[in-house]
Amino acid sequence: MPRMNAAQRHGIEFTLNGRKVRAEAENRMLLSDLLRHEIGLTGTHVGCEHGVCGACTVQIDGKPARACLTLAQQVRGSDVRTVEALAPDPAELSPLQAAFRRHHGLQCGFCTPGILMSLDALLRERPDAGREDIREHLSGHLCRCTGYATIVKAALAAAEEQRKEETTNA
Amino acid sequence: MTRLKTAGALIGHTVERVEDAGLLTGRGRYIDDLPVRRDTAHLAILRSPHGHAEIRSIDTAAARALPGVFAVLTGDDVARLTRSMTVGVKANVECWPIARDRVRYVGEPVALVVAENRYVAEDALDLIEVDYETLPAVVDPEKALAEDAPVLHPSLGTNLINERSFRYGDPEAAFAAAAHRVSIRIAYPRNSCTPIETYGVIADYDPGEDAYDVTANFQGPFSIHAVISRALNVPGNRMRLRTPPDSGGSFGIKQGVFPYVILAAVAARVAGRPVKWIEDRLEHLTASVSATNRVTTLEAAVAADGRIAALSWDQLEDCGAHLRAPEPATLYRMHGNMTGAYAIENVAIRNRVVLTNKTPTGLNRGFGGPQVYFALERLVHKIADELGLDRLAVIRRNLVPANAFPYRTATGGLLDSGDYQTAIDRACAEGGLQSLQQRRDAARAEGRLYGIGYAAVVEPSVSNMGYITTVLTPEERAKAGPKNGAQAVATVAIDPLGSVTVKVASVPQGQGHRTVLAQVVAERLGLPLEAVRVNTELDTARDAWSIASGNYASRFAAAVAGAAALAADRIRDRLAAIAAAQLNVTADRIDFGAGKLFDRDNSDNAISFGRVAAASHWAPGTLPDGTGQTIRETVFWTPEQLEAPTATDGINSSLCHGFIFDICGVEIDRATGHVRIDRYVTMHDCGRILHPGMVDGQVRGGFAQAVGAALYEEYAYGGDGSFLTGTLADYLIPTVMETPEPLILHHETPSPFTPLGAKGVGEGNCMSTPVSIANAVADALGVEDIRLPLSPSRVSEWLYVEERPSSKPQDVAPVxxxxxxxxxxxxxxxxxxxxxxxxxxxxxxxxxxxxxxxxxxxxxxxxxxxxxxxxxxxxxxxxxxxxxxxxxxxxxxxxxxxxxxxxxxxxxxxxxxxxxxxxxxxxxxxxxxxxxxxxxxxxxxxxxxxxxxxxxxxxxxxxxxxxxxxxxxxxxxxxxxxxxxxxxxxxxxxx
Missing domain, CATH: 3.30.530.20 (START domain)
Known part of the structure; x- marks a missing residue:
C-alpha cells in the first residue's frame, strides 16, 4: 500500500464490470460515491450510509459488499461488479432480473440493485439455494414497498430456472 | 356518473410493468442520478442538537474561510429573502424552514453551507460555532398542555395551537339513554414509513427574472407549490418545480421535502450557482416527517345488544414543533368517516392540536387512519368483552347495511359503495376463521398464549381538498371562501406518426402508474400495451396540474386513471368520427381493435389507427366539419361529491371508501414476549381492480409497514427532546424474516363515483393491521392498555409485572x-x-x-x-x-x-x-x-x-x-x- 495523504486525491486502479478502470479519490471517499459521482454508474443506490439497508450492495471479488462501508481506496486491484453488469446485453434481462419483473419483485426499485447483487452472488455460489437460503440472504436488505414475498418468489423462480438450464446444458 | 365500458383485454389484468426493465438494470433516474450543471454546488445543513434552546449567537467565520465553501447562511439570512411558511390554522405563530432565534426540535436546521462537494460542505459544518442556551423541553402532548409546561412559541402563549368541537345528531341524548357506556384511552406512537431513498433537491435561481427552478423528489399534493412560492416571495410562475422520472418510495413522507425546497432555493440564490442537497439517513430519521402521535379517549353509548348509538371522540394531536402545511390535516382526513364501517348516528368530537419539541409531522401512509382505527377497533373489541358478547357479532351488528349505499355518515362522509357483510362472511369462510379458532383453542389448552384479533375499516381515498378547512369555524370558512374538490388531470396526445403518449400529474414513487395508464389508454384506443407511452415526470412550468396533483390519498386508480380514460375517450370519439367519414359508415358503428378502426358490422372495412390518428397533423383540412383535432386532449376531472364543509361542519372528506376486514392470529412466546403473527387474512374491497398484481403489491407493502408499526418501529424521544432512533439499527424496519405473508382476498363493489369504478387501495392495511394485531395480542394476554410498538420488552412487562432483580450484581449504573x-x-x-x-x-x-x-x-x-x-x-x-x-x-x-x-x-x-x-x-x-x-x-x-x-x-x-x-x-x-x-x-x- 503506498503512503497516502489525507489532503490529496490518489489514483485507484481496479476492474469494474469486467473493464480496467482508473479513478482518483481522496482517502475518505466511499466506494459508493466513487462509483456514482466520479465514475457515473448510478445504478448502485445509497439508502443509509451505515450498512443496514443494503441498497448499495455490490460484489467485490465475487462477494457481496456494502459500497457505503467500503472506502474507494480499498478496492485497488479488486474485481468490482455492480448492477449495471447483470444483464447479458442492454436489451435483455438476466434470468434473475426477468424473474423480478415477472413476479413483481420490485415497486420503486431503489433497493432492488443491492438485492440483485446479493442474490446473484448467492445463486452463483449456491445453485441449490432454497427458500430459507434466499430469505437468509435477503434479510440483509430493507425493502419498504413490496413486503418481500414477491422478491422471494422471483428469486426462487430464478434459482429453479438456473437449475433447469444447467441440467439441460449438462 | 355514466360508467364507461371497459370490457377489454388489458384493464383488470396483471401485465408486466413497463417501469421494470430500467429499474432492474441500474438505469433508473432518481434525483441523485440526474445530470446537473457543471457549477452545481452541494448543500449541507447544520442541525440543532437540542430539543429546545435559544440561539445566543452563530459564528460562521471559520466555515466561510474554508477553501471550497461558497456560502454560509443562517436563519436570519434565509429570512431576509423569504417569508414565513403559511400555517393552516389561525394562530399567532411563524413557521420557518430554518431556526431563527430558537430551536424547537432536535434536527431543526440552524445553518446552511454551500460548498464544492458534500465532503467539504460537511467539514464546514464542523467549523460553525453556535452558542445555545438550553430551555426545558416538552415531548409529551398531555404534558405540553400543563400550566407550567415550557411554551414553544412565546407569541402563541400556549402549546395548544388549535381546538375545535363538533356535534352531529344528538350525542348527549344518546349517551343519556344508553344501557352502557364503554370507553378506551389510546396513546398512538410516532412512526414513519421511511422510504429507502431519502429527500433530494436540486435548485437554481435566475436573478435576471427573479425566478426559481427546482427539481425535488416531492410527491405532492401540489397545493404545497403555493406554500413554497409564497415563502420564496415569488408568483407561482416564477417557482418552477419539477420531479425526477423515478422516486425511491415515499408513502407520504416526501411531501415533507418542501421546506428543503425553500432552503435549497435560497441557498442557490445566495451562492450564485445551482445547489444540490441529498439528505442522509440520520437527517431523514431525525428531521424529515413522521405520522403524528395522538392521545385519544373514545367513548361509546351502547345498547344491551351491542348496538352503538353514539361515539364521543377526544383527540389530542401532537404535530411537533411547528404546524407545517398541510397539518393539522392528519387529524381531519378521517373526519367524514369517524364512524368507520358502522352506522352510528350521533357523534361528538373534540379535536385539539398541540405543539411539542419534536419534529414537525406530515403525510405518512394511512394518514390519520391508524390513529383513528386503533381507538375505534380496540373499543369495539372492548364493548364485546364488557357486554359478554361475541366480538364478531358486535362488529356485524353495527355495520352500515349493504342496501344503504351511497350512505351518508353522521359527520358528512358519503360512503360510495360496499357490502361489508358479505365481505366479512367471505373473509371468515375463505380465510379459515373456524380452523383458526380451533388452532387458538388447541394452543391455549397446551398453556400457550394465542389470540385472535379483528379489524373492520373503511379506507378513504381521493381526498377532498376542502376537508382541511373543517378545522376553521363555519364563520372563518365563510370569510375565507369555500374550498372543495380534487382536480385530477390527464393528457392523451398523438404525434405525427400516430403513436400515443399519456401525460399525468400523478408523480408516482414506484406504484407502476405508467403501466396502468398504458393499460387503460391502450384498451380504450384498441392498441397493444406497448403502443402507448406514459410520462409521469411533472414540470409545473409546462404540464397541466392543479393543487390536487401528486401521489397521495390513494387517488391514482380512482381519479387519475379515470381522467386518463376520459381523455382517451374524447380522442376516441373524434377518431371514430374521422374514420366513419372515410369508411362511409356512421360513427356509432366504429370499433377499435388490433391497431385498427373498423366497421363493427364488417370488420374488413377498416383503416389503421395510425393513419386516422395522424390526420390532424398532416391533413387537418380533410377532417369532417366540427370534429376538432386529435392531437392532444387534456381532461381535468373533479367529482361533484367532494363538496365544501357544510354550515354544520359536515364534510365528505374523501370521494371513495373501500372496505377492509382483517383477521389476525398471534402467538406470544411466554419466555421472551415475542409476538409472532401466525396467520393473517386481509379482505379488501377497493372497487374495480385495474391490475391485480399491483393491487396485491400495494396490500403486501402496506401490510409489511403496518407490521413494523405494530411490532418494531417508533420514533422515540428522550424527555429533553433528544432523538433516540437515529439509525436503521435503532429504528427497526422489518426484514423478510419479520414479515409474514398475508392471505389477500378481494370483494369488488365498484365505486359509482369514479370513471373506472376503482377506489384507492394502498393505505388500508396501515389503518387496519396495527389494531388487528393489537386486538389479537389483547385477546392473548387479556391486557386492555395495548401500546405500540409491541416489542418483546413491552410485552414482557405485561407478562411479568415486575422484573426480577438480576442474580448478578450490577457494577454499572443503568441509564x-x-x-x-x-x-x-x-x-x-x-x-x-x-x-x-x-x-x-x-x-x-x-x-x-x-x-x-x-x-x-x-x-x-x-x-x-x-x-x-x-x-x-x-x-x-x-x-x-x-x-x-x-x-x-x-x-x-x-x-x-x-x-x-x-x-x-x-x-x-x-x-x-x-x-x-x-x-x-x-x-x-x-x-x-x-x-x-x-x-x-x-x-x-x-x-x-x-x-x-x-x-x-x-x-x-x-x-x-x-x-x-x-x-x-x-x-x-x-x-x-x-x-x-x-x-x-x-x-x-x-x-
Whole structure:
C-alpha cells in the first residue's frame, strides 16, 4: 500500500464490470460515491450510509459488499461488479432480473440493485439455494414497498430456472 | 356518473410493468442520478442538537474561510429573502424552514453551507460555532398542555395551537339513554414509513427574472407549490418545480421535502450557482416527517345488544414543533368517516392540536387512519368483552347495511359503495376463521398464549381538498371562501406518426402508474400495451396540474386513471368520427381493435389507427366539419361529491371508501414476549381492480409497514427532546424474516363515483393491521392498555409485572434520565500518582498539561485563571466528532480541591456537568478522587446512547492515566484496565 495523504486525491486502479478502470479519490471517499459521482454508474443506490439497508450492495471479488462501508481506496486491484453488469446485453434481462419483473419483485426499485447483487452472488455460489437460503440472504436488505414475498418468489423462480438450464446444458 | 365500458383485454389484468426493465438494470433516474450543471454546488445543513434552546449567537467565520465553501447562511439570512411558511390554522405563530432565534426540535436546521462537494460542505459544518442556551423541553402532548409546561412559541402563549368541537345528531341524548357506556384511552406512537431513498433537491435561481427552478423528489399534493412560492416571495410562475422520472418510495413522507425546497432555493440564490442537497439517513430519521402521535379517549353509548348509538371522540394531536402545511390535516382526513364501517348516528368530537419539541409531522401512509382505527377497533373489541358478547357479532351488528349505499355518515362522509357483510362472511369462510379458532383453542389448552384479533375499516381515498378547512369555524370558512374538490388531470396526445403518449400529474414513487395508464389508454384506443407511452415526470412550468396533483390519498386508480380514460375517450370519439367519414359508415358503428378502426358490422372495412390518428397533423383540412383535432386532449376531472364543509361542519372528506376486514392470529412466546403473527387474512374491497398484481403489491407493502408499526418501529424521544432512533439499527424496519405473508382476498363493489369504478387501495392495511394485531395480542394476554410498538420488552412487562432483580450484581449504573430528560451519567473514582499535591494541582490548572492529557484535545486555552476553553475530538461508538468545551473552576482550595463545571458543544451533541476533584497526600504521592455528574444530549445520545456510559468511563480513565504518566515517576498503581475496572466498580445507582 503506498503512503497516502489525507489532503490529496490518489489514483485507484481496479476492474469494474469486467473493464480496467482508473479513478482518483481522496482517502475518505466511499466506494459508493466513487462509483456514482466520479465514475457515473448510478445504478448502485445509497439508502443509509451505515450498512443496514443494503441498497448499495455490490460484489467485490465475487462477494457481496456494502459500497457505503467500503472506502474507494480499498478496492485497488479488486474485481468490482455492480448492477449495471447483470444483464447479458442492454436489451435483455438476466434470468434473475426477468424473474423480478415477472413476479413483481420490485415497486420503486431503489433497493432492488443491492438485492440483485446479493442474490446473484448467492445463486452463483449456491445453485441449490432454497427458500430459507434466499430469505437468509435477503434479510440483509430493507425493502419498504413490496413486503418481500414477491422478491422471494422471483428469486426462487430464478434459482429453479438456473437449475433447469444447467441440467439441460449438462 | 355514466360508467364507461371497459370490457377489454388489458384493464383488470396483471401485465408486466413497463417501469421494470430500467429499474432492474441500474438505469433508473432518481434525483441523485440526474445530470446537473457543471457549477452545481452541494448543500449541507447544520442541525440543532437540542430539543429546545435559544440561539445566543452563530459564528460562521471559520466555515466561510474554508477553501471550497461558497456560502454560509443562517436563519436570519434565509429570512431576509423569504417569508414565513403559511400555517393552516389561525394562530399567532411563524413557521420557518430554518431556526431563527430558537430551536424547537432536535434536527431543526440552524445553518446552511454551500460548498464544492458534500465532503467539504460537511467539514464546514464542523467549523460553525453556535452558542445555545438550553430551555426545558416538552415531548409529551398531555404534558405540553400543563400550566407550567415550557411554551414553544412565546407569541402563541400556549402549546395548544388549535381546538375545535363538533356535534352531529344528538350525542348527549344518546349517551343519556344508553344501557352502557364503554370507553378506551389510546396513546398512538410516532412512526414513519421511511422510504429507502431519502429527500433530494436540486435548485437554481435566475436573478435576471427573479425566478426559481427546482427539481425535488416531492410527491405532492401540489397545493404545497403555493406554500413554497409564497415563502420564496415569488408568483407561482416564477417557482418552477419539477420531479425526477423515478422516486425511491415515499408513502407520504416526501411531501415533507418542501421546506428543503425553500432552503435549497435560497441557498442557490445566495451562492450564485445551482445547489444540490441529498439528505442522509440520520437527517431523514431525525428531521424529515413522521405520522403524528395522538392521545385519544373514545367513548361509546351502547345498547344491551351491542348496538352503538353514539361515539364521543377526544383527540389530542401532537404535530411537533411547528404546524407545517398541510397539518393539522392528519387529524381531519378521517373526519367524514369517524364512524368507520358502522352506522352510528350521533357523534361528538373534540379535536385539539398541540405543539411539542419534536419534529414537525406530515403525510405518512394511512394518514390519520391508524390513529383513528386503533381507538375505534380496540373499543369495539372492548364493548364485546364488557357486554359478554361475541366480538364478531358486535362488529356485524353495527355495520352500515349493504342496501344503504351511497350512505351518508353522521359527520358528512358519503360512503360510495360496499357490502361489508358479505365481505366479512367471505373473509371468515375463505380465510379459515373456524380452523383458526380451533388452532387458538388447541394452543391455549397446551398453556400457550394465542389470540385472535379483528379489524373492520373503511379506507378513504381521493381526498377532498376542502376537508382541511373543517378545522376553521363555519364563520372563518365563510370569510375565507369555500374550498372543495380534487382536480385530477390527464393528457392523451398523438404525434405525427400516430403513436400515443399519456401525460399525468400523478408523480408516482414506484406504484407502476405508467403501466396502468398504458393499460387503460391502450384498451380504450384498441392498441397493444406497448403502443402507448406514459410520462409521469411533472414540470409545473409546462404540464397541466392543479393543487390536487401528486401521489397521495390513494387517488391514482380512482381519479387519475379515470381522467386518463376520459381523455382517451374524447380522442376516441373524434377518431371514430374521422374514420366513419372515410369508411362511409356512421360513427356509432366504429370499433377499435388490433391497431385498427373498423366497421363493427364488417370488420374488413377498416383503416389503421395510425393513419386516422395522424390526420390532424398532416391533413387537418380533410377532417369532417366540427370534429376538432386529435392531437392532444387534456381532461381535468373533479367529482361533484367532494363538496365544501357544510354550515354544520359536515364534510365528505374523501370521494371513495373501500372496505377492509382483517383477521389476525398471534402467538406470544411466554419466555421472551415475542409476538409472532401466525396467520393473517386481509379482505379488501377497493372497487374495480385495474391490475391485480399491483393491487396485491400495494396490500403486501402496506401490510409489511403496518407490521413494523405494530411490532418494531417508533420514533422515540428522550424527555429533553433528544432523538433516540437515529439509525436503521435503532429504528427497526422489518426484514423478510419479520414479515409474514398475508392471505389477500378481494370483494369488488365498484365505486359509482369514479370513471373506472376503482377506489384507492394502498393505505388500508396501515389503518387496519396495527389494531388487528393489537386486538389479537389483547385477546392473548387479556391486557386492555395495548401500546405500540409491541416489542418483546413491552410485552414482557405485561407478562411479568415486575422484573426480577438480576442474580448478578450490577457494577454499572443503568441509564438514568435527568430532570430535563437528558441522558444522565454519574460516577466517581480515584487514581494514585507519584507526584506531590502541589505539582498535580499545577498540572490540572495548566493549559499545556491539560492539552497533553485530555484525550483527543487539540487546543486548550486559558481565558482566565478560572476559565478554560478546549477543543477535543471524541469517538463514541460509531460517532466521532469535534467538541468545544467550556470549563469553569470554582470552590478552589489550593492544592486540595476544585470543582469543574461547564459544558461541551459539538455538531454531534452536547453535554454539561460538574465534577469535584480532591487531592490527598499519600505515602507515595497523591491520591486523586473525583466525582462527576453529567448530562448528555443530541446526536451522540441518539445514536451512541447505549455506548455512552462505557465510553465515558474509558475517556475519564484515559485522562487520569495520562495525568499519572505526565506526573512522571511511573503510572498509576494499577494497570489501565484495573483502573477502569475500579472506576466502574465505584459507579453507583443514583439515589
Amino acid at each position: 438514568a434520565t435527568g430532570a430535563s430528560g437528558e441522558r444522565l451519567l454519574t460516577g466517581a473514582g480515584s487514581a494514585d500518582v507519584v507526584a506531590t499535591r502541589e505539582s498535580v494541582w499545577t498540572m490540572l490548572l495548566d493549559p499545556n498539561t491539560l492539552k497533553a492529557i485530555i484525550p483527543g484535545a487539540h487546543e486548550v486555552r486559558k481565558v482566565s485563571d478560572t476559565h478554560f476553553r478546549a477543543e477535543v475530538t471524541l469517538g463514541i461508538g460509531p460517532v466521532k466528532g469535534r467538541y468545544r468545551a467550556d470549563i469553569r473552576l470554582s470552590d478552589m482550595i489550593a492544592p486540595e480541591a476544585v470543582t469543574l463545571s461547564g459544558g461541551t458543544e459539538g455538531a454531534l451533541g452536547s453535554g454539561r456537568g460538574t465534577g469535584r476533584v480532591t487531592l490527598t497526600e499519600t505515602a507515595t504521592g497523591t491520591r486523586i478522587d473525583y466525582r462527576y455528574e453529567a448530562a448528555i444530549g443530541g446526536k451522540v445520545a441518539s445514536v451512541g446512547g447505549r455506548l455512552l456510559d462505557g465510553a465515558a468511563r474509558v475517556v475519564i480513565g484515559q485522562f487520569f492515566q495520562a495525568l499519572a504518566r505526565h506526573a512522571g515517576g511511573g503510572g498509576p498503581p494499577s494497570a489501565a484496565a484495573g483502573l477502569i475496572q475500579r472506576i466502574a466498580n465505584v459507579f453507583r445507582r443514583r439515589g
